[in-house]
Amino acid sequence: MAEEQSVQIPRVKLGSQGLEVSKLGFGCMGLTGIYNDPVPEEVGISIIKHAFSKGITFFDTADVYGANANEVLVGKALKQLPREKIQLATKFGIFKMEAGAGCYLDPWLEVVCNYNDSWASPKLVLKKLHLEVLNISLGGTVRVNYPTFVKCVEGPGSWSKLNIELGSSPFTYSVSKNKFIGIGCNNFASMVGVISNPFFSPDPNEFVMDGCMSICDPSGEVINASSCNGINCCQTTIPSVHINAFITNMSLVNDNI
Structure with missing residues (x-):
């Protein structure tokens, strides 16, 4: 009897974070009655385990697939598999699907x-x-x-721009995942952040500020834009955790340069 040949499923990296997954994924939506009648729990678990045995490591689930039933089913299957070898995707902002309604929470x-x-x-x-x-x-x-603020300075003065406002949205600008960067020399770049959500501040319009300054190098080159050191480029942190909007300001350090 000829031995069964195993299929090698290639792997790919997702996005900028480099997460590696199997190129072929397995959507678990059909196991809990979205496309057809739900399968028995033990059958669903065996299907997921069989897919893993064939080289699939990328699975998806969501609460919207059936009032927690799908997530519970997938969780029980993962308990019987090497969890460190599996990548699990879910849905962003999905709450409930109704006829004619959007498939998102807000x-x-x-x-x-x-x-x-x-x-x-x-x-x-x-x-x-x-x-x-x-x-x-x-x-x-x-x-x-996110769009950049670009200004070519040819004389004294300062310039400001109001950026995208998030005040009425559920979003804020992340202090841990963002940096404020000014590229160019002889610049003082600053941002004035606005905290307009009353959940985060008792003052309906609390302002916070941060900024950085850069000096000139005759070469005019930015050696490493990801870690500006103040020469032809500068960077600083976002001044607060709960900023909903901010104003970008740019001015010359020395008007004579």
């Missing part, structure tokens, strides 16, 4: 696939904020492609 969490002439291909965006989604983590953080 309109601010709606993501859509958009396309415009400046993009080579369609991109996933947060609909209300018009920001491209780069990554969504299970910890509840959305990484977006």
Whole structure:
């Protein structure tokens, strides 16, 4: 009898974080009655275990797949498998699917696939904020492609720009996952953050500020934009955990340069 040949499922890396998963994933939605009648629990567990035995390590589940039933089923299957070898995906912002209703908890969490002439291909965006989604983590953080403030300075003065406001949304700017960076020399770059959510501050408009200064190097090069040291580039932290909006300011350190 010929031996059964095993199929080697290739692996790929997801997003900028480099998470490695099997290129073929297994969606568990159909196990709990979304597309068809739900399968018995022991059958569902055996299906998940069989998929893993064939090289699939990337599974998905969500509460919306059946009032916790799907998550419980997947959890019981994972207890019988080497958990460190499995990657589990869930859904962002999904609460309940009804006929004609959006599949998200709040309109601010709606993501859509958009396309415009400046993009080579369609991109996933947060609909209300018009920001491209780069990554969504299970910890509840959305990484977006945020626009930059660009100003070519030719004389004395200062310039300001109000950035995207999140005040009425469930989002805030993450203090641990963001940096405020100013690229250029002879600049003082600052941000004035606004905490407008009363849950985070008793003052309806509390302001916090931080900034950094850069000096000039004749080469004009930024050696490492990810760790600016104050030469042709500077960086600082976000001044508060709960900022809903901020104003970017830029001014010259020495008007004579």
